[in-house]
Amino acid sequence: MNNKEITLKDLSDPHELSRLSIPQCDKLCGEIRENIIRTVMKNGGHLSSNLGTVELTVAIHRVFRSPADKIVWDVGHQAYTHKLLTGRYDDFSLLRKNGGISGFCRPSESEHDAFISGHSSTSISAALGMAEAMRLNGDRHHAVAVIGDGAFTGGLAYEGLNNAGKSNNNLIVILNHNDMSISKNVGAFARYLTSIRGNTAYLNAKKKIEYILGNTPFVGEPIKKVIQTSKSALKSVLYHSTMFEDMGFVYLGPIDGHNISELEDALRAAKKLHRPVFVHVNTVKGKGFRPAEINPGAFHAIPSCGYRKSNPNNDVTDSFSETAGKTLCRLAEKNPEICAITAAMKYATGLQYFSAKYPERFFDVGIAEQHAVTFAAGLAKGGRLPFFAVYSSFLQRSYDQLIHDASIDKVHMVLGIDRAGFVGEDGETHQGLLDVPMLLTIPGVTVYSPSTYRELEMCIESAFFGTDGVAAVRYPKDCEKVTFGAEDTDSFIITENGSRKLTISYGRIVHNLYAAAESTECDVMKLVKIYPIDKQIIELCMNYDEIYFFEEGSRHGGAAEHLLTELYGNGYRGKFVITAVDGFAKQASLSECLDKYSLSEAKMIKILNNCAEERIET
């Protein structure tokens, strides 16, 4: 193989990489980068993180034998090279498309995706589970977790580390250290990592690796003598110098993450040890693509419509997130108690204005949603009005804190739940379909789901000043659509067309519903405060023979089911048809998702005309 030109499509098995020379690998890396840039600029997806791990991924597949060795990519937004090298080169053009390759790891997609990914900080725990299973199975292969420094701000990563170090299994944790999560990393741990990133106080990584590989003695004679005669403190500096060694790992690093042969040596050394090893790899986010190297934040995620310099989706000046951020700024001017919290999502949730204007009252806590809520509760107990802006799917991490630290004691805080509803191309792991069922299980919460910017403003204001306990305002990743025929409100609006049929919905799809109701001449109720249900809503519903509830959210325990049980208790016995999402929704464009789950205007009309083949009705 060594004498031929090797291109990506020649590789049928990732382990064939081990037969390439280093120059051939470097060439291949160039081809990989081109492919990633071309595809992402067209389909959208994560760019900077993927460009940073090209050499690392090639080195991993040269040293380890996937799928017997298990490679677990934390978050998975750096695994495109891995996908290209593991049989998905041909399908890569369908990245993030309906029916195509996922932008994250999906075991259902390839046996080389050892574990599902999407949410942060899971890889060490998952890889440790696999390493322990292999140990019990008598299997000498390795489990390899690849995790960025950003993911280390999540407590789950620490829980994994705490458990990993104590066992004698074949776990290797590779820290992909680029000093950035999505925006600049926060917290003491990040500072600590950076302090050791270039540290020369330890034993030279090269020496350690050469020693493990059997090439040279670990330490030279003069150093040995010093260690033997000096106090234990000095010994610990030389032998036992990082937090990771305190946690029971062998620490190797820092390694240049763009030098394949250096990476390979380190990984081979790690593999040879057959015990938990922590490999510290320095990478450059956006490597090899100048605009992304200079501004990795801007190239973190490219929208699904592709990258254009003047694309409003790139600077998000017209979106619910943006409106939430600006509303918060406006309210904060008059209300010095208002504080804002983000879990490493300052820009994506529109909090950049607040952070610039009120830096003292702004808290980026890292990817730590549990802490965000408990910390918010602490702020509230100190007389502050906290606003935690968070993606719907990531809020799942705060479930216990919302119950235990906030709701039982009726602590007042506002959740700005962004990416509520379908997120489209990111797929199952990122869908915002469970926040309503989740919140409705918690006694005392209030949930708003506005459908316009003006409503969003009204809801945030009502959530702060018109409720107690936990109040959530949820909104989609989208810009508003102007709907004729409905006023803005923070409670509900009914539009009567003289029909015996009432249609109900909330949030973004209200736009579709108004159109569908008009052409079918149904009455329409737009809910904005969706929980608890206003008594007046119950009374109004009692007047109808048929009710059709359309919900862009999970069916079980959702707002529609809740309304039905309330109506039933009130004596309603008419038709009640729920159209909502069952199961985990796969990646597809927003309009494909809405259509698939019968939440598009056309599908709504079909259901209202009773000619749909939908199963859910009475």
Add this chain to the structure above:
Amino acid sequence: MNNKEITLKDLSDPHELSRLSIPQCDKLCGEIRENIIRTVMKNGGHLSSNLGTVELTVAIHRVFRSPADKIVWDVGHQAYTHKLLTGRYDDFSLLRKNGGISGFCRPSESEHDAFISGHSSTSISAALGMAEAMRLNGDRHHAVAVIGDGAFTGGLAYEGLNNAGKSNNNLIVILNHNDMSISKNVGAFARYLTSIRGNTAYLNAKKKIEYILGNTPFVGEPIKKVIQTSKSALKSVLYHSTMFEDMGFVYLGPIDGHNISELEDALRAAKKLHRPVFVHVNTVKGKGFRPAEINPGAFHAIPSCGYRKSNPNNDVTDSFSETAGKTLCRLAEKNPEICAITAAMKYATGLQYFSAKYPERFFDVGIAEQHAVTFAAGLAKGGRLPFFAVYSSFLQRSYDQLIHDASIDKVHMVLGIDRAGFVGEDGETHQGLLDVPMLLTIPGVTVYSPSTYRELEMCIESAFFGTDGVAAVRYPKDCEKVTFGAEDTDSFIITENGSRKLTISYGRIVHNLYAAAESTECDVMKLVKIYPIDKQIIELCMNYDEIYFFEEGSRHGGAAEHLLTELYGNGYRGKFVITAVDGFAKQASLSECLDKYSLSEAKMIKILNNCAEERIET
């Protein structure tokens, strides 16, 4: 005050403690211990942990001014001294009783309980929130988190620490280091703490404290010279030697946690610094009560019926937990793939047999429920059959992992959900009332709720070998009650008395229901597999005019509401009365709880005879 005999009941304000002499304090500590031992042996509660913090609590209240300074007790099972010193001496005899003093911290109970507690690892985040609020308010008081080494196995504590160190606020974290959580602590971090517990390599804590308090120079001249001339590595050993200093804290310790004057000096020094300080305090669990000092695990929690040597509740030989543990052992013998996981609850969940018999397949992960589920998913991906035994209320911490790491990829694991239903005296923070609504929001889960030991065995077996994805088997903190007239099953049983009224329930209260149904001549359906609902159940229900569902769980999104929506979709229009729990249930004995929420036999009969004044019906 110095010349009088001072007893507990003389103190009206905790700050009066500062006027006592050290010998007076020591005497008071003796009185506090007596009071705690007497009350706990009678009412039940946490003994060892509370005896370990007597001097620490006295010292805290001598140095800080609660409630202006905020004292946050992690978990809260060490806060009895705090309660006795903050105006609750007279009511202390009602500890854990209906309407009495909580065994944990409750802001609703006293302004001195700065933050709610019950679940582990929340204190640093909460105290940091309060410290930041005070900083913004221009308030120079302190927030003090008191947290045990056991709680440091939870990722939330790490998230708090990671965020705390970077800010210049008045946060003090006191590590109450007793080397035990409930059973012996696990994980690399615990080992690390122990390694520094008696470490003499740092600058003597006393010197550091004296320096801060302004009494002596920080380091003597000879040491100064060494530092100035030596390499930075040596400097870091002397100046910057613990993980906590790496995280941005000033580290003071280790301090003798039973020496009030040493504690006071350290706390005064910490207070003076006005920046994040970490105070490492060594305590002895069970201090001052010989049986508890020798065996702190056995005296961790005393049951509500009080302590008796031969009390079966102390060795739990007859309970659902015990049956689950033994069933697991039996299945594990034939199935080498079965592994068991606990989050620091080996004994309480009956896993001690498994851990003794199959130590290789047993994993105590510390108080890390997030990790437990993701780790279990990793084990399952490696071909293992994981069983995670966990309290209902603590499982809330795993919500995202159950969705993201397990259910989307349909990873097969079994949850043994212990303490499902009312837990009685532990109150709101520990009730097992939300697991059913929580699990029902997750697509693809299976939920069993057996009512007898034999059913528990059948359900665990079915969960392992008859389901896929996440299968949960939930059971109460209790022993079984023999119910006449119902066979054991892992699905459901209907007992027909020829009535048009059907009563339905599941779990422990089925015992009450059978009795109530007999005296009212209703038909009875016992559900064991409560989700997903069997089609046959729907068909059978359709035959009745009235259905009464009794649920020992939260109403919103529970099994009863779910059945109603399924029945409605199938055309059922009869009466459907749900009796379940609304809101957060307060502490009381089990029978008081059941009676309060109309789940006792007598109250069920009332409802079935329609003479109840319950609101929930149609």
